[in-house]
Amino acid sequence: MTLPDPVGRQHEVVFLNSAQHNVVLGTAGTGKTTMAIHRAVHLAHPATVNCGPVLLVTFNKALVRYLEHLRPAGEAQITIETYSSFARGYLNARGQMPRRDGIAQKGQLRALIELAIQEIRALHPGRGVLTRQAGWFEDELGWISGMGFTTIQEYQAARRIGRQTPLNAGTARDRVWLVREAYLRARSLTVARYDWDDLASAVRAQLAADPNPRRYRHIVVDEGQDFSPEIIRSLAEAVQPGGSLTFFGDYHQAIYGQGMSWRSAGINLGGRPVERFVDNYRNTKAIADLAIALSRTPAMAGEAEDLVVPRAPVAAGPRPALVLAGNRAREIELVQSQALGNAGVQSVAILARTWSLAEGAAWGLQYRRLDGDNLRAWDPTPGVWVGPYHAAKGLEFDFVIMPSLGFEHLPHPDVASAFDPAEAAAREARLLYVAVTRARAQLLLTYTGTLTPLLPFAGSGLWLESEYP
Numbered sequence: 001m002t003l004p005d006p007v008g009r010q011h012e013v014v015f016l017n018s019a020q021h022n023v024v025l026g027t028a029g030t031g032k033t034t035m036a037i038h039r040a041v042h043l044a045h046p047a048t049v050n051c052g053p054v055l056l057v058t059f060n061k062a063l064v065r066y067l068e069h070l071r072p073a074g075e076a077q078i079t080i081e082t083y084s085s086f087a088r089g090y091l092n093a094r095g096q097m098p099r100r101d102g103i104a105q106k107g108q109l110r111a112l113i114e115l116a117i118q119e120i121r122a123l124h125p126g127r128g129v130l131t132r133q134a135g136w137f138e139d140e141l142g143w144i145s146g147m148g149f150t151t152i153q154e155y156q157a158a159r160r161i162g163r164q165t166p167l168n169a170g171t172a173r174d175r176v177w178l179v180r181e182a183y184l185r186a187r188s189l190t191v192a193r194y195d196w197d198d199l200a201s202a203v204r205a206q207l208a209a210d211p212n213p214r215r216y217r218h219i220v221v222d223e224g225q226d227f228s229p230e231i232i233r234s235l236a237e238a239v240q241p242g243g244s245l246t247f248f249g250d251y252h253q254a255i256y257g258q259g260m261s262w263r264s265a266g267i268n269l270g271g272r273p274v275e276r277f278v279d280n281y282r283n284t285k286a287i288a289d290l291a292i293a294l295s296r297t298p299a300m301a302g303e304a305e306d307l308v309v310p311r312a313p314v315a316a317g318p319r320p321a322l323v324l325a326g327n328r329a330r331e332i333e334l335v336q337s338q339a340l341g342n343a344g345v346q347s348v349a350i351l352a353r354t355w356s357l358a359e360g361a362a363w364g365l366q367y368r369r370l371d372g373d374n375l376r377a378w379d380p381t382p383g384v385w386v387g388p389y390h391a392a393k394g395l396e397f398d399f400v401i402m403p404s405l406g407f408e409h410l411p412h413p414d415v416a417s418a419f420d421p422a423e424a425a426a427r428e429a430r431l432l433y434v435a436v437t438r439a440r441a442q443l444l445l446t447y448t449g450t451l452t453p454l455l456p457f458a459g460s461g462l463w464l465e466s467e468y469p
């Protein structure tokens, strides 16, 4: 696999000062992942000033497989892994990870949080924040951990950047904090010492006490917008003195609701500017136009300084198609015939809001699952990939098919009931943005019933509309 050579600003980013931290922002398709690999290769190269072992870290396992596929052969000095495998490995090396079940998993976490909410509701019956759903608390406690707050005072004083649900300082936050403490108490009675969101604070605590030399001279982060400030801090602290952290991210694609992670993390850029990529190398103009329109919808717009406005690319291609199918069976028929018609020569991805919607649409086809846990290597050959939007993050396909765009699926009912409408819309629109921008050349959007309100205004000419009755 040969990586494209850097062009323009990309070039400078690869060769940024290796003794300082750097932040590179850019929207989808601007070459962040490609340059993250180039940068890692550069920093590991024996001829580079200040070279040393490099950790290239990213969000999910599918993306690790993709990076492994893209990395040039023979670069032994580069380790590629997810943050959670770095954190688990490090805590384990420090003797701080139980042999089994050391991290509370989804179901256990939810059960512990529900227990904690019950406990605090019994103490404070009535209306108010305690009537919110467990899903909301799970998210809020995760956010608190990700910010690294350890006292109620810090939480009370926090500005909720990137989070739209207003939660005023005062009683409401006191109650949330009580739930957090009850949750931690309940968890301390189990084998689990951590959850995914407080792993980073544990890493930081260990790093602070660790007398051994650091393993990595440099750390490069791809998809950094989804890392919490605590994760970013832990990575900045994990590099050798004199080493560097290079952060690549796109806040349009922040799909885990943390928001503004590198700023909150207090990364010191020594007064140097943030690098911004604006040229899109992945999508055709027609697809980029839709993505740009999506990023300007009320749900996604207006999130401040770290959103980079892209330049539309010039590559030509067909307009995206939006098809209203008569019913689910007809929708599946259309999706499958389109997938089959192209999979012989192209990479085709069927992406939907959930696994079941995506696999439901692909049922009976031969396909590969975008499932990081079971993906042993990235397979670049033509064929069909299937997965939820989340799993497609960072990847690209010639042809993307997005079924089930009806309003009953988007926003997802669980998200719609856990958050207020603006926050639910913002989260779900960013997911759609991630999915749309995976398409290199061709995009097919399908739905039955009524279209989701999260897409841009229908009469905008961004797509060709038709019916498949």
Ligand SMILES: Nc1ncnc2c1ncn2[C@@H]1O[C@H](COP(=O)(O)OP(=O)(O)O)[C@@H](O)[C@H]1O
Residues within 6 Å of the ligand: 004, 005, 006, 007, 010, 026, 027, 028, 029, 030, 031, 032, 033, 034, 035, 280, 281, 282, 394, 396
């Ligand atoms: N300088 C370049 N010249 C040609 N193609 C490029 C260049 N930089 C990136 N690309 C291509 O553009 C696409 C998007 O790049 P990628 O690094 O995945 O973007 P991002 O991570 O910002 O979404 C990839 O197919 C990549 O090979």
Ligand SMILES: [Mg+2]
Residues within 6 Å of the ligand: 032, 033, 034, 222, 394, 395
């Ligand atoms: Mg990328």
